[in-house]
Structure formats: C-alpha cells, structure tokens
Amino acid sequence: MKTISFLIKKLYFVLLWLLLGLGLFSCEPDPIEIDLPAHQPKLVIATQVAPEKYMLVQVSKSFSSLASNSDSLATDTTFMKSLVVEHALVQVTFNGRTETLQHLRNGLYMGANIVQYYGLTYTLFVRDSVSELECTAVTEMQAPTTFEKLEPEVIRTAKDTTVNLHFTIADQRPEKNFYLISLTGASRKNVIPWKGTRSVKSIQEQIILVNDDAMQQGRYSAKEKLTLGTSDSLVVTLTNISEPYYRYLELYRKSGNLMNQLTGEPINLPTNIQNGYGYFSAHNPTGEVFNLREW
Structure with a gap:
C-alpha cells in the first residue's frame, strides 16, 4: 500500500x-x-x-x-x-x-x-x-505490466553524484506493444500535494518510450543515466500504452x-x-x- x-x-x-x-x-x-x-x-x-x-x-x-x-x-x-x-x-x-x-x-x-x-x-x-x-x-x-528487472545505481564521488537505472522489460505477447517509463525524482518533503504549488518546482520528470522494435528475443534491457537532480526519492513507473498515445508522447517529447x-x-x-x-x-x-x- x-x-x-x-x-x-x-x-x-x-x-x-x-x-x-x-x-x-x-x-x-x-x-x-x-x-x-x-x-x-x-x-x-x-x-x-x-x-x-x-x-x-x-x-x-x-x-x-x-x-x-x-x-x-x-x-x-x-x-x-x-x-x-x-x-x-x-x-x-x-x-x-x-x-x-x-x-x-x-x-x-x-x-x-x-x-x-x-x-x-x-x-x-x-x-x-x-x-x-x-x-x-x-x-x-x-x-498493467511490470518490470522483469529494476534497480537503481548510485555512484558518489567527491564532486558529483550519478544515478543510473538498470531495467529489463519482458514481452512475450504476440501483439505489438508500446511502453512508457516515467522517472520522477522528488524530495520527500515535497511529495504531499496539499503543501502548495511551490513544492512542484522540485519535482523533476523524464520519460522513456519503448516499443517492440527494440526488443531482442522478447526482452529489452537498458541502463539509463538519469538527468534528475539530487533527490531523496526516485519513483519509477512502467505503463503499457496504446499506439496512438505512444505517437502522441513522441511528438509531445519533441x-x-x-x-x-x-x-x-x-x-x-x-x-x-x-x-x-x-x-x-x-x-x-x-x-x-x-x-x-x-x-
């Protein structure tokens, strides 16, 4: 819950x-x-x-x-x-x-x-x-669909902190599928909606779009370097979306x-x-x- x-x-x-x-x-x-x-x-x-x-x-x-x-x-x-x-x-x-x-x-x-x-x-x-x-x-x-593998990697140095995300999507279904991965970083003190609109400024989001063309033997694995700033929490969601909405998001991202x-x-x-x-x-x-x- x-x-x-x-x-x-x-x-x-x-x-x-x-x-x-x-x-x-x-x-x-x-x-x-x-x-x-x-x-x-x-x-x-x-x-x-x-x-x-x-x-x-x-x-x-x-x-x-x-x-x-x-x-x-x-x-x-x-x-x-x-x-x-x-x-x-x-x-x-x-x-x-x-x-x-x-x-x-x-x-x-x-x-x-x-x-x-x-x-x-x-x-x-x-x-x-x-x-x-x-x-x-x-x-x-x-x-809905789920990740087969999902794991963040945090690399800390004296000068910087890098966050990578390792993930695998498995797709064995015969029909063509389209996926949206949403990555959101947030400070814990700003994840409560009723704290006011100023807290929205620290919410950073990026999206990854994947379709069956990227699959190899029914799987897609990748390491994504996140552009999110330093945050306490990382929310990662995976969504099976329709092709029209996938095309919409392609243009929206551009x-x-x-x-x-x-x-x-x-x-x-x-x-x-x-x-x-x-x-x-x-x-x-x-x-x-x-x-x-x-x-």
Missing part, C-alpha cells in the same frame, strides 16, 4: 504540473504582428488511471499565445487560474454505467469507482457550466512543452478529444519507489 499511496501522490503532481505549465512559456517566440482569426478556446484534457479503481481528470482551457506578453503571462497567477476549469461536469461511461467524478481543486477531478476492465471502451464527457464548453473522448483500458495545445497554435499535438485538446488515455501504471539514500 505504501507504493500505491506514493504513486497516487506522484500522479497528482504530474497532472498539477500539466496544469501549471512551469515551462510553458520558456520557449514561446516573440510576438509577430499578423492578422489571425480570434482564438476560440477549447477544453484541454489530461487523464491518469491510478491503481485499483481511481481515475484523475484535469480540465483547463486553451488560450491564444498572442493574448499578452509571454513574460507577464508566466507570472500572472490570476491569468493562470482563469484557465482552470473548476465547475465542470466530468463523467466516465463504461460497461453500461456512468460515474460522475468529484471535483478536488486546481481543475482536478477524481473518480474513485472507475472499475478497470482491460480491453473495454471508456467514454469521457466534460462540460464546463461557466463557459458552456464541452468535449468528449473514447479510449480503451490498457492492462515539443518540450504543452504550448501548442494550450495556445491553439497552428501546429498542434495530436488529440483524441472531440472539440478539445489533450489526450484521454486509460493506461495503468505500475511502479516502485526507491529511497536513494539507501543505495
């Missing part, structure tokens, strides 16, 4: 990071005086399945990157809060039943009774009662941030949200938490 509890907190931070977009404006280009049609805002969706029967859905609104100076937007908490959707009806329909998610805070909604039927279709419906924007999406619940989604720029990341942006994915992570002080 310790791992499950820690992962739920970690997943909260992932979605909160999506909401706050700490690096959102760092790569925004200088304004160009061009005549564009008025931006029509849409809902932006991010989702995460947590162990057992939990699902988190984060809801925000897109905006025009030409709306204001990027430097002022980055520090304008009032503007950032205006993007958060706090009065939405969020429902997930599956297996002939519909569950209404409970609003938490910061545009985050949680369902505590979303039973996980692997291979079954799940439908998301979101309607913001304030803006009257709404969107829908359909996805398939992915079965973009470096969510600007194209949230600002409505002409070049947008792919989405499975009808009348919105983001991605509705019901992938199911498993993972472990390592206290790096013990290695």
